[in-house]
Amino acid sequence: MKNKLLVIILFLILFAASFLRFYKLSEVPPSITWDEASVGYNAWTILNWGKDEWGKAFPLVFKSFGEYKNPVDIYLTVPFVAIFGLNEFGVRASSAFFGVLDVLLIYFLGAKIFKNKWVGVISALVLAISPYNLHFSRFNHELNFALFFFMLGFYLFLESVDKKPKLLIFSFVSFGVSLLSYNAAKIIVPPIFFLLIALYIKELLRIKKYFLWGILVILFFAGLIVIEPNLLGISRFNETSSAKDRNIENIIQKYKVHYSFDYLFVKGDPNARLSSQISGEFFKTDLPFLVLGTILLVFILIKKKRKEFLVLLAWALLAPIPATITSETPHAARAMFMTGSWHLILAFGIWMFITITKNKYWAFLTSIFFAGLLIYSFIPYIKSYYTTFPNRYAIEWQYGMREIVDYVKENETNYYAVYMTDIRSQPYIFYLFYLKYPLPQFLKTVKYNETIQRPSNLVVSFDKYKFGIWDPIESFPEKGILYVVGPSHYSGLRHKTLFRVVKAINYPNGTEAFYLVSAGGLNE
Numbered sequence: 001m002k003n004k005l006l007v008i009i010l011f012l013i014l015f016a017a018s019f020l021r022f023y024k025l026s027e028v029p030p031s032i033t034w035d036e037a038s039v040g041y042n043a044w045t046i047l048n049w050g051k052d053e054w055g056k057a058f059p060l061v062f063k064s065f066g067e068y069k070n071p072v073d074i075y076l077t078v079p080f081v082a083i084f085g086l087n088e089f090g091v092r093a094s095s096a097f098f099g100v101l102d103v104l105l106i107y108f109l110g111a112k113i114f115k116n117k118w119v120g121v122i123s124a125l126v127l128a129i130s131p132y133n134l135h136f137s138r139f140n141h142e143l144n145f146a147l148f149f150f151m152l153g154f155y156l157f158l159e160s161v162d163k164k165p166k167l168l169i170f171s172f173v174s175f176g177v178s179l180l181s182y183n184a185a186k187i188i189v190p191p192i193f194f195l196l197i198a199l200y201i202k203e204l205l206r207i208k209k210y211f212l213w214g215i216l217v218i219l220f221f222a223g224l225i226v227i228e229p230n231l232l233g234i235s236r237f238n239e240t241s242s243a244k245d246r247n248i249e250n251i252i253q254k255y256k257v258h259y260s261f262d263y264l265f266v267k268g269d270p271n272a273r274l275s276s277q278i279s280g281e282f283f284k285t286d287l288p289f290l291v292l293g294t295i296l297l298v299f300i301l302i303k304k305k306r307k308e309f310l311v312l313l314a315w316a317l318l319a320p321i322p323a324t325i326t327s328e329t330p331h332a333a334r335a336m337f338m339t340g341s342w343h344l345i346l347a348f349g350i351w352m353f354i355t356i357t358k359n360k361y362w363a364f365l366t367s368i369f370f371a372g373l374l375i376y377s378f379i380p381y382i383k384s385y386y387t388t389f390p391n392r393y394a395i396e397w398q399y400g401m402r403e404i405v406d407y408v409k410e411n412e413t414n415y416y417a418v419y420m421t422d423i424r425s426q427p428y429i430f431y432l433f434y435l436k437y438p439l440p441q442f443l444k445t446v447k448y449n450e451t452i453q454r455p456s457n458l459v460v461s462f463d464k465y466k467f468g469i470w471d472p473i474e475s476f477p478e479k480g481i482l483y484v485v486g487p488s489h490y491s492g493l494r495h496k497t498l499f500r501v502v503k504a505i506n507y508p509n510g511t512e513a514f515y516l517v518s519a520g521g522l523n524e
Contacts, residue, residue, distance in 0.1 A: 006117055010107060010124060017103040017128035020382070021096040021137045026088035029139050030390035030508060031399040033273060034426040036140040037433040038064050040091030043077040045439045053432070055443050060228040065426055066455050068230040072149075072181040073142045086436050088402075091140050098144040099137025102340070103128045105148060109155045110344050113308045116351065123347035129378050131268065132281040132332065133339050134385075139273075143336045146181035149174045150189060151340055154196075154315075158308060161200050165207035172214035176221035183233035184322035188337045192315055199307045254329040258320035258338070269332035272393040278384045281332060283377035286346055293349025316341035391508040398424045400505045400513040404484055405434035407503050407516060414523055415464070415482040419475070421514075422468030423486045428459035437463075475499075477519030487512040 032040070042052050042062055051057050053064075062069040077094040084090035103124050111120030127133050136143040153174035160168035175193050178185045197204065204211045225231045257263060265284045268275030275281070282290070301309040319341055323334035354366045401424065408418055408431075420427045432442060446462040448454075449469075457468045472489035477498045485493070493499060503516040 003117075006121060010121055013121070013124045013128050014100065014104060017100050017124075020128065020134055021099045022093070024386060025092050025096055025138060028386055028390045029273075029397050030394040031397040031402065032088050032091060032433075033139070033398055034065070034424075034429050035069075036091050037401075037429040038062075038069070038426075039074050039077055039140050040081060040086055041429060041433045042069075042074050043081045043091070044086045044436070046074065047078050047082050049439050051439060053439065053442070055439070060224060061230045065458050068233070070142060070180055070182055070231070070233075072145050072177060073140065076145060077140065086433065092138065095140045095144050096137050098148050099133060102133065102137075102144055102148050102151065105151050105155065106340060106343065109151050109340075110347055112155055112158050113312060113344065114348055114351075119344075119347050119351045122350050123344050125374075126286070126346050126350070127340070127343045129374065129382075130281075130339065130343060131276060131279050131283070131381060131385075133343075135274075135276050136333070136336070136339075141333065142182035143333060143339070146178050146185045147336065147340050149178035149181060150185065150192075150337070153178060153189075154192075154311070157196055157200075160207070160210070161203040165210045168204075168207065168210040169213050169217060172217040176217060179221060180224070180231060182336065184334050184336055186233060187322045188315070188318055191318060192311060195311055195314055199310065251324045254324040255320050257330045258323060258335050260330075263330050269330055271328070271331075272396040274332045276381075276385050276389050277393065278389060279377075279381050281338070282342070282346070283381070285373040285377045289349035289353060290342065290346050291349070292353060293345040293347070296352050297345055297348060312341060312344060316345060394507045394509070395511075395513070398430070399507055400424075401427070401430040402434055403503075403505045404514060404516065405431055408482070409435065411482075411502075414480070415518070416480045417464050417466065418482045418484065419466045419470055419472075420468070420484045421472060421486055421489065422453070422457040423489075425456040426458060427467050428457075428462065428465070431462075431465050475517075477517075479519050482516060482518045484514055484516050486514060490515040490517065493517070 038053075042064075045051055045053055046058070052059050052062050056063075060071055062071060062074055073094070076098070077091060080093040080097070081090045084093055106127050107120040107124040109120070110123030111117045114120075133144075153171045156167045156171035156174060160166070160171055175189055179189050263269075263280060264282050265280035265287060268277065268280045270277075297309055297313060300306055301313065315337060319337035320330075320335040322336075323329060323331040326334060350370060354363050354370065356362070404420070408415075420431070431437065442462050447460045449457050449460045449467075453468065459467055460469050461467060472483070472485045473492050473494055475483050475485070475493060476495055482502070483499075490496070490501075498519060499517040500519070501515055502518050504512070505514040505516070507513050
């Protein structure tokens with residue numbers, strides 16, 4: 001009976017996790033970013049031509065905007081783009097799907113670490129409604145992919161040293177895939193992996209045949225990095241970090257920020273693309289259970305020398321380090337391994353609070369109390385997330401690019417040239433994405449930017465589309481040319497009286513976003 005109840009509850013949690021991640025997926029957040037457009041377009045070109053946007057066949061890394069993207073996200077997005085098409089839903093569905101898988105996987109991992117299925121269920125519940133995980137499940141980001149393969153590697157490792165040695169090979173494969181999923185994983189996964197090896201070396205030597213196969217797997221992934229050094233993410237690290245950032249005092253200070261009350265429970269990441277700005281990365285009501293869970297975890301670790309507890313604690317404490325050696329702090333994405341680890345500890349604290357006595361009435365009352373806390377925290381948050389967040393922070397999500405390209409498509413024969421402002425960075429990728437522009441044609445006509453503006457505007461032009469290569473203020477109206485400018489440029493147009501506004505695009509809150517202006521179309 002208890003197992004049947006557990007399965008029903010877990011099913012309901014997964015249903016809720018799926019609904020929360022897929023509901024209004026194309027609309028919240030309010031627009032795809034240039035990174036999402038890049039992932040989607042490259043997944044689409046791989047699907048159709050087996051090449052990335054540079055014409056390279058099935059690359060190990062994807063060159064993007066002067067840096068390199070890890071391959072796992074893009075390749076795992078390919079089937080979703082194949083099913084749903086090259087659109088907002090298609091490019092985000094992969095992240096949402098793996099967000100749901102993370103909820104399922106953390107159940108198994110929590111049950112394994114704490115030897116209690118109900119801790120697994122609570123782990124799944126708190127991750128399902130976590131502001132941290134939910135937000136990163138609703139746009140295409142590497143977090144859920146890297147987290148999934150890391151947790152899968154950890155879970156399979158524990159299973160392999162317990163009773164299923166064959167799973168060790170798959171564990172090592174999962175750790176390797178996690179390494180190729182996100183740059184933060186390259187800092188966190190290796191020490192956790194070697195800690196596992198050191199702690200369980202006796203058990204591994206008892207299954208040395210599989211251990212040796214696992215070492216070959218790791219050597220394979222190391223070989224990939226030798227073949228393609230850009231997998232290490234050095235260029236991205238140099239772009240986001242300076243010598244000052246790597247000063248030990250600054251690192252310590254930035255580490256502390258990720259454990260500040262303000263970051264964890266009030267505001268979260270100040271970047272509206274990395275946090276909802278509605279709450280912290282955790283709910284305020286999580287705090288006492290996080291504290292209780294941490295204290296009990298350390299106490300049991302010291303008393304009973306539980307190896308898996310030490311690994312979990314190391315995972316949680318190492319998590320912010322990738323964010324401490326770069327300039328932007330705090331940074332929820334680079335500190336991404338705070339998801340999963342602290343949710344397991346949170347679940348443990350909740351379970352221990354509920355079962356602190358053997359009294360079934362206490363367990364019932366505290367369960368009701370906990371459910372009330374969840375409702376108190378979650379309902380206002382999720383209501384604001386689906387309404388206030390997309391309206392208030394649309395500008396941070398490159399809102400308006402779809403509307404611009406939609407107008408261009410609808411009036412394609414009216415203009416022989418389109419001049420697009422680069423005030424939102426990398427505008428070309430949105431044109432490729434929304435036009436579903438064929439890769440062979442793009443490669444034939446593309447001209448790259450060789451000026452100092454390259455990091456924010458890689459492509460000067462392709463076909464009839466020009467990006468940021470003219471002075472918008474000096475734009476002169478000529479029939480058949482469409483100019484796309486920002487509000488300040490429109491206000492300052494030297495020949496403003498000779499233009500007419502063919503379309504004005506506003507942000508959801510009513511403020512001006514873009515003006516599309518022309519002297520007239522070819523067919524007018």
